[in-house]
Amino acid sequence: MKVQLDCFPCFLRQVVIALRLCTKDKELEERVIKSVLPEVERTDMSKSPAHTTTFIHRKIRQMLGTDPFREVKHEYNEHALGLYPSLMDRIKNSPDPLLTSARLAIAGNIIDFGIFSSVDIESTVERALNGPIEADDYPAFRKAVDASHDILYLADNAGEIVFDRMLIETLNGFGKCVTVAVKGSPVLNDATIEDAGQAGITGLCEVVDNGSDCIGTILDMTSKEFNRIFDNSGLVISKGQGNFETLMNERREKIFFLFQSKCDVVSRELGVPLKSMLLKEHGEKNPLKKGL
Amino acid sequence: MKVQLDCFPCFLRQVVIALRLCTKDKELEERVIKSVLPEVERTDMSKSPAHTTTFIHRKIRQMLGTDPFREVKHEYNEHALGLYPSLMDRIKNSPDPLLTSARLAIAGNIIDFGIFSSVDIESTVERALNGPIEADDYPAFRKAVDASHDILYLADNAGEIVFDRMLIETLNGFGKCVTVAVKGSPVLNDATIEDAGQAGITGLCEVVDNGSDCIGTILDMTSKEFNRIFDNSGLVISKGQGNFETLMNERREKIFFLFQSKCDVVSRELGVPLKSMLLKEHGEKNPLKKGL
Numbered sequence: 411m412k413v414q415l416d417c418f419p420c421f422l423r424q425v426v427i428a429l430r431l432c433t434k435d436k437e438l439e440e441r442v443i444k445s446v447l448p449e450v451e452r453t454d455m456s457k458s459p460a461h462t463t464t465f466i467h468r469k470i471r472q473m474l475g476t477d478p479f480r481e482v483k484h485e486y487n488e489h490a491l492g493l494y495p496s497l498m499d500r501i502k503n504s505p506d507p508l509l510t511s512a513r514l515a516i517a518g519n520i521i522d523f524g525i526f527s528s529v530d531i532e533s534t535v536e537r538a539l540n541g542p543i544e545a546d547d548y549p550a551f552r553k554a555v556d557a558s559h560d561i562l563y564l565a566d567n568a569g570e571i572v573f574d575r576m577l578i579e580t581l582n583g584f585g586k587c588v589t590v591a592v593k594g595s596p597v598l599n600d601a602t603i604e605d606a607g608q609a610g611i612t613g614l615c616e617v618v619d620n621g622s623d624c625i626g627t628i629l630d631m632t633s634k635e636f637n638r639i640f641d642n643s644g645l646v647i648s649k650g651q652g653n654f655e656t657l658m659n660e661r662r663e664k665i666f667f668l669f670q671s672k673c674d675v676v677s678r679e680l681g682v683p684l685k686s687m688l689l690k691e692h693g694e695k696n697p698l699k700k701g702l
Numbered sequence: 703m704k705v706q707l708d709c710f711p712c713f714l715r716q717v718v719i720a721l722r723l724c725t726k727d728k729e730l731e732e733r734v735i736k737s738v739l740p741e742v743e744r745t746d747m748s749k750s751p752a753h754t755t756t757f758i759h760r761k762i763r764q765m766l767g768t769d770p771f772r773e774v775k776h777e778y779n780e781h782a783l784g785l786y787p788s789l790m791d792r793i794k795n796s797p798d799p800l801l802t803s804a805r806l807a808i809a810g811n812i813i814d815f816g817i818f819s820s821v822d823i824e825s826t827v828e829r830a831l832n833g834p835i836e837a838d839d840y841p842a843f844r845k846a847v848d849a850s851h852d853i854l855y856l857a858d859n860a861g862e863i864v865f866d867r868m869l870i871e872t873l874n875g876f877g878k879c880v881t882v883a884v885k886g887s888p889v890l891n892d893a894t895i896e897d898a899g900q901a902g903i904t905g906l907c908e909v910v911d912n913g914s915d916c917i918g919t920i921l922d923m924t925s926k927e928f929n930r931i932f933d934n935s936g937l938v939i940s941k942g943q944g945n946f947e948t949l950m951n952e953r954r955e956k957i958f959f960l961f962q963s964k965c966d967v968v969s970r971e972l973g974v975p976l977k978s979m980l981l982k983e984h985g986e987k988n989p990l991k992k993g994l
Contacts, residue, residue, distance in 0.1 A: 418717070443710050
């Protein structure tokens with residue numbers, strides 16, 4: 411997906427969100443937001459918005475210190491782990507554990523752990539379990555899972571990664587060999603190897619880092635080792651809008667995107683309402699819209 | 703009101719709105735939005751957001767040509783003139799024509815003529831006539847009008863200025879001598895002398911231009927003649943959020959602000975819900991919050 415005009419205000423909105431989480435120092439806020447403007451000016455309109463936000467977040471980290479989100483991410487994981495036992499029970503007792511755990515993995519992407527409250531969580535989980543999936547390729551997903559032994563799972567955020575664990579455990583139960591990829595270094599609230607450990611995933615399957623601090627998965631910037639794993643994967647489960655933005659124009663077999671459409675640009679281009687749940691197939695035989 | 707962190711994304715959002723109205727040329731869009739970033743970087747945090755947006759809109763006009771909003775403003779005025787006869791009847795038949803015309807003047811500020819439809823207009827007018835005014839200084843406004851002979855009226859947008867005409871005619875009916883100030887040169891969809899003419903105001907009262915192309919009323923940038931009129935006015939009726947942002951820290955007797963709070967920053971600082979209707983007194987004896 412390429413940068414569009416509407417992305418520009420959103421670049422700065424994301425800086426505001428990041429700053430609100432990390433500091434109350436007004437002078438620092440001003441210095442940071444003004445310092446990212448040259449990064450915004452360098453935006454390459456032929457690339458995904460995630461390219462620009464990657465550079466923006468590098469700048470923010472450089473100015474605020476190492477991983478300003480570390481504490482917040484720890485809290486998100488803790489919150490999510492509190493929900494884990496009862497949600498795993500629901501998966502085990504459901505008629506279709508793969509669908510239920512896929513829906514919960516999308517729920518993990520919907521939940522804004524930054525404004526966590528039990529009420530928000532409960533209603534989001536219920537919506538994710540029972541609400542419509544706007545782009546619903548579940549039958550193809552089920553078939554692809556059945557046909558694959560090795561699955562690459564691209565994680566997105568801290569907190570959410572506990573919900574990913576539920577889907578991974580379900581896939582393990584089907585005898586699948588899942589490799590989970592996390593970020594190579596801290597960026598925003600994205601999950602790293604540390605979060606995978608806290609979420610209890612490192613004991614369940616192989617966890618690799620992608621060697622990159624990018625928003626989403628920018629294959630030009632991820633490690634050779636990660637690219638090798640990605641290229642050899644028969645099935646990729648990709649979580650979150652950042653991974654969708656950066657991978658949807660890659661002509662690879664076979665990716666399923668599980669996420670919520672969180673911005674007008676993505677929603678408009680996909681022709682779905684804002685905040686839709688998506689379980690969307692992408693591959694050589696089913697390419698997503700090319701101009702995006 | 704001083705610039706706050708949340709204003710930065712909004713600066714770019716306003717550029718997007720302006721560009722959407724004026725061009726479909728993608729390359730021009732990119733050039734314009736990137737060219738305003740240095741203006742955003744020069745933001746003086748001790749000034750109002752309107753200072754930055756003034757420089758931004760100068761840049762946009764410079765790049766897009768003279769007054770890209772001219773046609774759109776003409777349409778807004780035409781739309782509003784279509785409503786004028788029936789709304790004037792409502793004012794004349796109401797138990798308190800000053801209140802009804804003040805509410806309609808606020809309605810003019812609420813209506814987004816850019817997304818005009820008869821349904822939107824009708825519901826907005828009904829809400830403006832019957833809904834709550836969050837900061838309601840109408841009794842003081844009535845008293846100030848009764849006590850004043852000369853009134854300075856600061857207009858805001860095209861389209862809206864037809865609604866202003868209804869309040870001005872009502873004030874004329876009370877024997878008041880109203881001077882209407884419009885922008886000295888085109889900026890955004892703000893009313894200029896041309897719009898005052900189209901709205902039928904030039905025949906009703908004196909119309910002056912403020913000698914400036916600023917968003918709101920930045921007294922350092924308006925003409926000496928306008929400043930003289932402003933200083934000598936016993937009562938100022940100020941329309942719109944831009945005028946509120948730029949005049950609320952001026953220690954002048956006596957200003958009433960009639961507007962809708964259109965952004966989170968202003969709403970939060972005033973302690974009112976977003977999109978509230980306000981008829982707010984400001985003066986030496988009733989200063990608004992100073993830190994704003």
